[in-house]
Amino acid sequence: NAGVTQTPKFQVLKTGQSMTLQCAQDMNHNSMYWYRQDPGMGLRLIYYSASEGTTDKGEVPNGYNVSRLNKREFSLRLESAAPSQTSVYFCASSVGGHGYTFGSGTRLTVV
Amino acid sequence: DQQVKQNSPSLSVQEGRISILNCDYTNSMFDYFLWYKKYPAEGPTFLISISSIKDKNEDGRFTVFLNKSAKHLSLHIVPSQPGDSAVYFCAAPPPETSGSRLTFGEGTQLTVNP
Numbered sequence: 571n572a573g574v575t576q577t578p579k580f581q582v583l584k585t586g587q588s589m590t591l592q593c594a595q596d597m598n599h600n601s602m603y604w605y606r607q608d609p610g611m612g613l614r615l616i617y618y619s620a621s622e623g624t625t626d627k628g629e630v631p632n633g634y635n636v637s638r639l640n641k642r643e644f645s646l647r648l649e650s651a652a653p654s655q656t657s658v659y660f661c662a663s664s665v666g667g668h669g670y671t672f673g674s675g676t677r678l679t680v681v
Numbered sequence: 682d683q684q685v686k687q688n689s690p691s692l693s694v695q696e697g698r699i700s701i702l703n704c705d706y707t708n709s710m711f712d713y714f715l716w717y718k719k720y721p722a723e724g725p726t727f728l729i730s731i732s733s734i735k736d737k738n739e740d741g742r743f744t745v746f747l748n749k750s751a752k753h754l755s756l757h758i759v760p761s762q763p764g765d766s767a768v769y770f771c772a773a774p775p776p777e778t779s780g781s782r783l784t785f786g787e788g789t790q791l792t793v794n795p
Contacts, residue, residue: 574724603782610690612770613725613785628782660724670717670783672724 572596576661576673583651583680591646591676593661599671601664602644603628604636606657607675613660619644651680684708685773687786695794700758702789704771709752711773715783716745716756719768728769729756761793 574595583589595602600621605613605628615628619638633655635647644663648655661673686705694700704714713732717725731738731745731754738745744757758765768790772783 605785610787612687612787613772615782615784618782662724670725670727672726674722674724 573671574661574663574673576659576676578676579674581676581678583648583678585652585680587651588647588649589651590648591659591661591678592643593645593673594643595661595663595671596642597663597671598641599663599665599669600641602638603662603664603670604634604644604646605660605662606630607660608657616646616659651678653680656680683786684775684784685771685786687771687789689789690787691790691792693792693794694761696763697760700756700761700765700791700793702756702758702769702771702791704754704756704786706752706754706773708773708775709749710776712776713773714745714747714754715772716743717770717772717785719770719788725770758791761791763793763795766791766793 577592603618604616607613614630616634617628617636619625622641625636637645656679659676662670664670684707715730716728718728719725729740729743729745731747736747747754768788770788771786774783
């Protein structure tokens with residue numbers, strides 16, 4: 571009964587490096603989301619996917635790309651990491667707004 | 682444009698007393714509101730919700746009150762327990778998203794002291 575699984579849990583990158591954050595859910599949810607959490611700013615939506623095959627920008631999409639690989643998996647890519655992308659990243663899935671299930675997060679530091 | 686705001690970054694209360702966490706919103710068209718709770722090193726988890734047609738919803742020690750005229754909601758925890766120490770987020774689905782996405786407030790760190 572895993573729910574939403576994110577990998578890795580921690581990552582340190584140098585400025586300019588790239589990486590992909592992985593997310594998978596086993597609840598057969600149609601919608602998936604990537605949020606970032608920063609002190610004093612709450613959870614801000616980066617990208618979301620309402621259903622397999624579709625992706626849309628959220629509040630803070632700049633510097634990120636996403637791929638909805640299949641119904642289970644939704645990845646977030648940083649092509650050229652910047653210190654401003656230091657944050658905790660949460661993946662979530664849902665059946666509508668009520669049923670959000672979050673992963674345990676990826677703590678990313680860009681130096 | 683922050684549609685959901687939590688103006689208190691932190692709150693400290695004694696065990697057994699009432700905790701009141703506040704949230705203000707700007708969009709009168711929200712259909713419902715939710716509260717999520719987050720422990721360190723974990724993802725947020727759903728706590729309680731309220732429909733915009735109600736003014737109160739209760740679940741055990743947790744009660745959410747909605748004041749539509751003031752565009753304000755509050756979460757009451759009675760009695761507070763040390764295990765309630767966490768960050769609490771209020772959230773709502775912007776109408777323009779057809780309820781498919783949530784916008785979150787900044788969060789309030791609740792500390793319940795033994």
